[in-house]
Amino acid sequence: MTARKILLVPLDPVHDVGLKMIRRGLAEAGHETMLLPPDLSVEEVVQEVMRTAPDTVLISRTLGYGVAEVLARLVDLLDAVGVRDRIRLGVGGMAVRPELAAELGFDGGFGPGTTVAEALAFVEDREYRQVQGDSRKEKQDFTAGYSYEYRHRGIREKLAAITDMILTWAENKTSPGVERAAVREELWDVDRWRNYEPVNDFFNAYAGLCGETARNFYEKGIFPPKTRRFTRKEVAALEDYVSRTAERMMAPRLQRGRPKPLVFNQYGTGCPFMDIGHIKVSEGWGADGVIHFDPSWGARTEGLFDGFLTHEEDGTLITPANLNRIKKSLEPGTLWQVRAHRGLNTPETAVLAGKIGADLTKINICYGALGAGTEPARMTVDGIWTIRYAAKYNLPFDVVTNEELCGVPAYKAFAGMLITVDLALRLGGRPVLQPLFCYSPEVMIGGQMEDNYVDFNAAKVVALKQIIDAPVWPGAPVGFLTQTEDRVQSSAATAFHACAAAMLGADAVTIASSDEAYSGGPISVPAKIDTLQAVKAGFRFFGRLELTPTRQAELWSEEIIAGIEDTLARVVEKGDFVQALYDGVLGSREDGAYPGRNGRGTVIEK
Amino acid sequence: MKKLTVGIMGTAKNTGKTTSTIALLNYFCDRAVSVGLTSIGFDGERLDNVTGLPKPRLFVRRNVLAATAETCLAAGSAGIRVIERLGVGTPLGEVICGRVEREGLLVLAGPNQSKYLRPVIDFLHRQGAALVMVDGALNRIVPVVETDGLILATGASYKQNIAEIARDAGHISAICNRPGQIPLPAGIAAAGRTVLWDRPGHVLADTVGSLFQAEDLRPLMNRARSAGGFFCPGVVSPGCLKEMLQMPFPRKSTFIFADPVKLIVGGDPAAAAHFITAVNGRGGTVGYLRPLPLLAVTVNPFYPRYRYETRDYQPAYVDGEELLHRVSSLVDVPVCDVVAQGGEKLSRLVEAMMQKD
Numbered sequence: 001m002t003a004r005k006i007l008l009v010p011l012d013p014v015h016d017v018g019l020k021m022i023r024r025g026l027a028e029a030g031h032e033t034m035l036l037p038p039d040l041s042v043e044e045v046v047q048e049v050m051r052t053a054p055d056t057v058l059i060s061r062t063l064g065y066g067v068a069e070v071l072a073r074l075v076d077l078l079d080a081v082g083v084r085d086r087i088r089l090g091v092g093g094m095a096v097r098p099e100l101a102a103e104l105g106f107d108g109g110f111g112p113g114t115t116v117a118e119a120l121a122f123v124e125d126r127e128y129r130q131v132q133g134d135s136r137k138e139k140q141d142f143t144a145g146y147s148y149e150y151r152h153r154g155i156r157e158k159l160a161a162i163t164d165m166i167l168t169w170a171e172n173k174t175s176p177g178v179e180r181a182a183v184r185e186e187l188w189d190v191d192r193w194r195n196y197e198p199v200n201d202f203f204n205a206y207a208g209l210c211g212e213t214a215r216n217f218y219e220k221g222i223f224p225p226k227t228r229r230f231t232r233k234e235v236a237a238l239e240d241y242v243s244r245t246a247e248r249m250m251a252p253r254l255q256r257g258r259p260k261p262l263v264f265n266q267y268g269t270g271c272p273f274m275d276i277g278h279i280k281v282s283e284g285w286g287a288d289g290v291i292h293f294d295p296s297w298g299a300r301t302e303g304l305f306d307g308f309l310t311h312e313e314d315g316t317l318i319t320p321a322n323l324n325r326i327k328k329s330l331e332p333g334t335l336w337q338v339r340a341h342r343g344l345n346t347p348e349t350a351v352l353a354g355k356i357g358a359d360l361t362k363i364n365i366c367y368g369a370l371g372a373g374t375e376p377a378r379m380t381v382d383g384i385w386t387i388r389y390a391a392k393y394n395l396p397f398d399v400v401t402n403e404e405l406c407g408v409p410a411y412k413a414f415a416g417m418l419i420t421v422d423l424a425l426r427l428g429g430r431p432v433l434q435p436l437f438c439y440s441p442e443v444m445i446g447g448q449m450e451d452n453y454v455d456f457n458a459a460k461v462v463a464l465k466q467i468i469d470a471p472v473w474p475g476a477p478v479g480f481l482t483q484t485e486d487r488v489q490s491s492a493a494t495a496f497h498a499c500a501a502a503m504l505g506a507d508a509v510t511i512a513s514s515d516e517a518y519s520g521g522p523i524s525v526p527a528k529i530d531t532l533q534a535v536k537a538g539f540r541f542f543g544r545l546e547l548t549p550t551r552q553a554e555l556w557s558e559e560i561i562a563g564i565e566d567t568l569a570r571v572v573e574k575g576d577f578v579q580a581l582y583d584g585v586l587g588s589r590e591d592g593a594y595p596g597r598n599g600r601g602t603v604i605e606k
Numbered sequence: 607m608k609k610l611t612v613g614i615m616g617t618a619k620n621t622g623k624t625t626s627t628i629a630l631l632n633y634f635c636d637r638a639v640s641v642g643l644t645s646i647g648f649d650g651e652r653l654d655n656v657t658g659l660p661k662p663r664l665f666v667r668r669n670v671l672a673a674t675a676e677t678c679l680a681a682g683s684a685g686i687r688v689i690e691r692l693g694v695g696t697p698l699g700e701v702i703c704g705r706v707e708r709e710g711l712l713v714l715a716g717p718n719q720s721k722y723l724r725p726v727i728d729f730l731h732r733q734g735a736a737l738v739m740v741d742g743a744l745n746r747i748v749p750v751v752e753t754d755g756l757i758l759a760t761g762a763s764y765k766q767n768i769a770e771i772a773r774d775a776g777h778i779s780a781i782c783n784r785p786g787q788i789p790l791p792a793g794i795a796a797a798g799r800t801v802l803w804d805r806p807g808h809v810l811a812d813t814v815g816s817l818f819q820a821e822d823l824r825p826l827m828n829r830a831r832s833a834g835g836f837f838c839p840g841v842v843s844p845g846c847l848k849e850m851l852q853m854p855f856p857r858k859s860t861f862i863f864a865d866p867v868k869l870i871v872g873g874d875p876a877a878a879a880h881f882i883t884a885v886n887g888r889g890g891t892v893g894y895l896r897p898l899p900l901l902a903v904t905v906n907p908f909y910p911r912y913r914y915e916t917r918d919y920q921p922a923y924v925d926g927e928e929l930l931h932r933v934s935s936l937v938d939v940p941v942c943d944v945v946a947q948g949g950e951k952l953s954r955l956v957e958a959m960m961q962k963d
Contacts, residue, residue, distance in 0.1 A: 043818050043843060043873075050816070069618055072744040073873065075718075079748040080841045080871045081816040082798065085721045098697040102675065103648035103743050105718035108697050244680065 004031045004123055007054040009045050010038040011061040011070070018092060018114075019060045025116030026123060042070060046077045049087065056088045056123045059106075063095040068104060075105035090122050137251050137288065137333025139359060142262060142507040143396045143430040143471050152467045152561065158568035159422035166423060166577045170384050172606045175599065176302055177382045180209045181347035181389065190355040193320060210303025211344075217305055224297075224305065226312035230273070235308065238273050242329045245280045251331055254286040254536045257544055261501055262335065262508040263535060265528065266477065266516075268293025270311035272322045276329040281525050285532040289335030289360070291476075291510065292326065294318045299343025299372060300598045304352065318349055323356045335359045340386050341400055342372030344599050347385040354393025361390050361397040363431075365423075366416025366586050370593040371403035376581035378599035384423065391428040398434040398473045398508075399424075405480060407441040407592025410460055411563025416586040418564065419577070421470065432471045432507070435460040437497045438480035441592060448556065453482060454500055458549045459556035461504045466561060474501045477512035487530055490514040495534035502539060503547035511535055607639070609731050610960045612757055612901065613750030615742040617774065620763035622906035622944060624649045624662045627741045629949020630956060634737055635667045639960075642735030644673040644716035644726055646750070647743020648698075650682060651713060657910040657919040663711050670706045671735050673726045675699045675715040683710035692729060694722040703729055714741060720749040727752060737960060751867050755899045755959065756782060757952070760933070761906030762924040768932050775903050776936030777875035782866045782900035783938055784882055788893030790837060790862065798839055802826050805834035816840030820849045827853065835860040837895075841868050844877030851881060857888040865896045902955055903941045905929050 006026055008019045023033045036048055049057055059074070061067060071091060078084040091101055092110035101109025108122045121127065150156035187202035207218035216222040230238070254263050265282040267275045267290055279290050295315030298304075308321040316322060323338065330336055337360035338353035340346045346368065350361050365383035369376040390397050399420045401413035417433060424431040437457045443449040448456040461472055478497035483490035491514045501509045514534075515527035549557070567585060574580040587593030612630075616623045627649070634641050643666070650664035666672065666684050675698035679686055685708030694701040694717045701716055703726070717723045723740065730738045740753055745764075750756055760775050762768075791807045800817060802810040810829040814822050817838060823846060826836075830853040842850075842863065850861075861881075863869060869878035882892045907926035910919040926946055934941040942951045 046816075046841075047818055069745045072746045073871070076746050076748040076871050077841060079720050080868055082840065084719050099648050099651065099715075101697040102715045102718065105646065105743060105746060106697065107695070 004055040005052070006031055006033045006056045006058060006123055007049060007052055008033060008035045009040070009048075009057060009059045010036065011040070011045065011059050011074075012038060012093070019058065022058065022116055022119045025120060029120055031123060042074045042077060045074060046081060049078060049083055050081060054087060056090070058119065059089070059091045060093055061091065062093045063100070068100070071104045071106075079105070088122065088125060090119075092119075137253070137331070139333055139335055140262060140288075141396070142260065143432060146471050147469045148425055149469050150467065151469065152565075154565050155418065155467050155561075155568060158565065158572050159418055161572050162419055162568065162577060163422045163426050165572075165575065166380060166384070166419075167426070169577065170381050173381045173603050174606050175378050175381050175603050176209050177344050177347055177378070177599070178385045180206060180303060180345070181351050181385055183209060184348050184351045185389070188355070194324070206303075211301055213301050214303030214305060223309075224301070227305075227309050227317065230308045230310060234273065238276065238325070242276060249280065249284060249331060251283050251333060252286045254288075254532065255502075255539050258502060258539065260508070261473075261498070261506045262288035263498065263532070264289040264291055264335070264337065264508060264510040265532070266291045266293055266510065266512070268314060268316045269523070270295070270313050270316055272308070272310060272316055272325055275316050276326060278523075278525065278528060279326065279329060279334075281528050282532065283331050283334055285529050286536055287334075287532060289337060289508070290330075291337040291362075292316065292318070292323070292339060294339065298345065299374065302344050302599075304345050304348060318345070318352065320352060320356065323352065323358070327357050337362060340390075340397075342368035342374055342379070344374065344378070344382075346374075346379070346382045347389055350386045350389040350393065350395065354389060354395055358395060361386075361395045362400055363387060363390065363397045363424075364399045364401070364417060364420050366419060366581065367400055367403045367413075369581050369596055370408065370416070370587045371406050373596035374598050375600040375602075376595050377578045377603045379596065380578055381603050383420065384427070387420075387424045387427045387429045391424075391430075396430040396432055397424070398432040398475065400434045400476055401436050402476065403587050403593055404436045404438060404440045404442065406587070408587035409442045409563065409591065410435070410440070411560045412567050412587050412591070414460070414464065414560065415564045415567035415571070418467065418568070419571070419586075421468070432473045433464050433468075434473050434475050435464060436476065436480060437474040437478040437501060439482045440480075453497070454547070455550055455553040456556055457497070457500055458504055458547060458553040459560060461506065462549050462553060462557035463560040463564070466557065467564070471507040472505070473508040473510070474506050475510035477510045477516070479512065483512065483514070483517050485515075485517075487514040487527060490517070491530040491534035494531045495538035498535045499538040499542050500547060503542060503545055505546070607736055607960045608962070609736055609738075610755070610956070611727050611731075611738040611740065611753040612755050612956060613740040613742060613753035614757045614759060615747045615750050616764075617745055617758070617760040617771075618764035619744045620654065620657070620906070620908065620910060621759040621761045622904050622908075623742050623759045624664065625906070625944050626757055626759055626904045626949070626952065627739055628662060628664060629944045630737075630739055630953050631664075631666070631670070633949055633953030635670065640669065640671070640734050640736045642671040642673070642730030642733070642738040643712075643714060643741070644723075644730065644738070645714040645741035645743065646716060646718050646723065646746060647741065649714040649741045650711060654910070659910050659919050659921060664714060665710070666706045666712045667709045668706055671703065671730050671733050672706065672712060672714065673701055673703045673716045673730060674713065676702050678713040678715050679704070681713040684708060684712045685710065686712075689733060690729070692726055694726065701726065703733065705733070716740075718743065718749065720752055723749045723752045737956065747867050747870055751865050751896065751898055753898070755901040757901055758903045759906065760903060761929065762909035762922075763906065766909060766924055768924055768929050771905075771929065772932035772936045774875055775933050777879035778870060779900050779903070779937035779939060780879040780882060781869050781875060782898055784886075785866070785892040785894055785897070787895070787897045788860065788862050788891065790895065791835060794835075794837065800826070800838040800840070801836075802829050802833045803835045804832050814840075817842045817846040819843070820845060822846065823849055823853065830855050833859055835862065837862040838868070839864045841871055843872045844874035847872070847877050847881040851884050855890070858890050859885070860891045860893065861885055862893050862895060865894050866898050900937075900939050901959065902939050902952055903933055903937050904952065905933050905941060905943050906945070907943070
């Protein structure tokens with residue numbers, strides 16, 4: 001490489017720090033650099049260029065109104081004196097973008113965050129290629145490396161007894177949800193379906209196992225409320241959008257030196273096209289994974305629908321075509337979670353997610369039965385099969401504890417989570433613990449977060465780590481009930497919670513958009529970017545620092561562990577897990593948990 | 607109809623360059639005149655790159671020829687068939703020449719150096735464009751030298767004082783249109799340097815090609831008294847023009863500059879216009895090797911007003927009628943407000959130029 005002569009020009013009155021950094025990099029690469037003093041006039045700069053005859057001139061100037069004209073005049077003068085075509089001319093500074101550089105007549109424009117490598121490539125007149133690791137992500141299995149061994153003997157023994165109890169109870173039981181999952185598993189061939197070959201055997205067996213709404217869809221062509229198929233024109237526009245976006249996609253990392261936590265974003269606007277737009281934004285701003293949200297009424301409907309369908313309200317329908325389109329739009333390194341944690345289609349959702357190629361799912365029998373409206377016996381039977389399918393399709397799943405939001409204390413929610421975890425381990429699954437990082441009714445009443453939001457959340461993580469060696473994924477999303485309609489506050493609250501999770505060694509974290517709690521409709525793209533950027537700034541700020549739990553956090557973790565063990569003991573004492581759910585052992589009506597009613601009476605003996 | 611290239615140059619950002627371009631484009635497309643378009647900046651974007659305010663979009667009809675950076679093709683909705691890659695680089699990719707096959711919006715970012723503009727214009731003409739329009743960029747003017755004539759867009763975005771806008775437009779008009787074309791005398795080879803010669807045509811002294819400071823004139827100082835002519839191929843600063851008026855040049859001396867742009871780009875059109883008037887007043891002559899006539903002036907009362915409370919810009923206006931009136935009184939070419947009056951007057955003027963022999 002030939003050494004180049006570079007003139008660095010801080011046209012800004014004060015700021016020449018960026019140029020000084022670039023100067024060091026250029027000098028280290030063997031180039032000759034000359035840094036002019038700041039605040040020279042445009043004419044003086046032109047004369048310096050004529051005097052020193054550099055190969056490259058790099059100008060630094062923060063943009064504002066009127067500054068563009070100054071820069072344009074500089075370019076004009078360089079052109080008029082006849083040196084413009086002998087130099088490469090670059091401009092850098094706040095608000096500078098390639099479009100502006102083109103407008104001003106420069107050869108290159110560099111905004112904030114420009115690396116020395118980029119400047120070097122410009123100087124050496126070669127294409128800048130970002131380091132592979134910066135732009136390409138690889139999927140990470142964050143359950144790898146965990147032994148899933150219990151560290152708390154008393155809890156392990158009680159969970160083993162409860163798992164035996166559940167499996168024995170469920171041995172000869174089934175449900176329409178389990179039957180549909182079996183049909184989907186046996187008769188629906190994803191390759192044939194992708195190849196547009198008929199799957200009539202499946203439809204013939206499936207429609208009869210559905211409830212009225214889905215049956216009407218299959219037999220009479222009646223769509224569920226507020227849904228329709230996409231038009232051909234819309235499909236073509238989507239395909240065009242996906243291919244154009246894929247060409248430009250860069251997938252930055254939010255975690256600087258840290259390998260974890262992976263950051264997940266939720267989507268579920270109702271419209272898969274809009275979802276894909278949201279997903280591309282999440283990927284473009286650094287999310288490692290995305291989570292599919294289906295409509296709440298989907299959980300109360302026996303049977304899934306079919307076709308590429310859009311829905312006018314929150315939550316995107318789970319259909320093979322919807323999931324397949326979304327799957328096809330994902331960057332290769334993006335983790336994709338399809339939730340199967342509650343509702344009447346839980347086991348079939350795991351089968352479909354597995355066949356379409358999801359990476360993760362979400363299951364919790366207790367939350368599904370106490371916070372999400374599904375009848376406890378049905379949820380238990382369906383939950384067992386969901387776990388089996390998740391294991392078969394190699395889908396790790398988080399065990400969510402959102403019943404805390406209803407008012408169930410953390411220790412009871414955790415006892416319920418651990419029951420699903422133990423059941424999963426028995427059935428070959430790979431569960432992920434999902435404590436809720438939130439300002440829950442429990443702490444509002446109990447005052448555990450009167451001073452700070454850190455100690456009680458830390459206590460949850462400490463408690464779980466003392467019980468079992470398993471991955472932890474606080475969610476979902478973190479900071480629940482701490483965010484307000486103020487987007488700055490909301491983003492900051494999210495970032496603080498995500499950073500606390502990172503510093504407590506969490507493996508993953510789910511974050512909201514800054515308008516999620518108050519959008520009054522679909523969340524917006526800028527709000528999604530708000531929180532991703534805030535989390536990135538938070539990770540940058542704290543780096544690899546760890547959070548050492550305070551004495552108070554340790555005391556609360558001990559209380560949580562004792563509460564979990566006591567709760568599990570009461571389930572064992574009941575001798576009947578489903579009855580324990582009904583009796584409020586894992587969350588009572590007084591707490592705010594109500595056994596669900598959807599699917600009541602549908603569990604049958606084989 | 608002869609082939610013509612016009613450059614549309616602004617005194618600042620948001621003075622109406624693209625609006626004028628659009629008016630001309632529509633007029634000539636309506637009359638099935640083949641038009642070629644390029645830009646030395648970045649045009650047709652939805653929002654201004656600095657102010658964030660909406661900008662006029664470039665809607666192009668079928669058969670319009672365009673030279674733009676390749677990445678801009680995807681940014682517009684017009685369907686362009688690429689005819690040739692022109693080997694000219696920009697921050698947005700290589701410039702291509704193409705023909706519009708499906709009408710729609712176009713984002714234009716062409717060659718931004720004089721050296722590359724000429725071949726691009728020639729290519730557009732060779733492809734059949736009778737009229738080539740070069741949209742300017744901000745206050746940039748130098749590449750416009752490569753065109754046959756200039757349309758100046760000015761307005762409140764340049765200055766909010768109407769008297770000053772009119773005065774500066776008057777100066778630019780004087781700089782472009784008052785001096786004529788003068789060739790260098792035989793035997794005077796400039797070779798990129800400023801030279802003085804005597805009446806018989808012998809070189810007396812020379813100095814640097816662009817004159818920024820008074821000391822750049824020092825090598826000429828002692829010989830000015832014997833000079834008959836002066837030529838500067840580069841930029842001349844207002845200070846040097848002032849200094850030259852103090853030098854003991856004989857009254858009927860001839861001052862030749864490369865083109866009017868070299869005087870305008872010095873940054874003070876008033877000083878250049880004063881120089882021309884003063885030299886003419888002494889019986890001398892100012893001329894250009896390569897003239898660039900000013901064909902018309904367009905005025906735009908709009909300007910983006912900065913709001914300190916919200917740190918953004920909002921649209922604001924000066925009195926449009928007064929602006930039109932005051933500018934018309936000080937320039938010697940037609941003046942129009944394309945938004946208020948429509949583009950016909952401006953377009954007919956360009957049409958008349960094309961019909962001249």
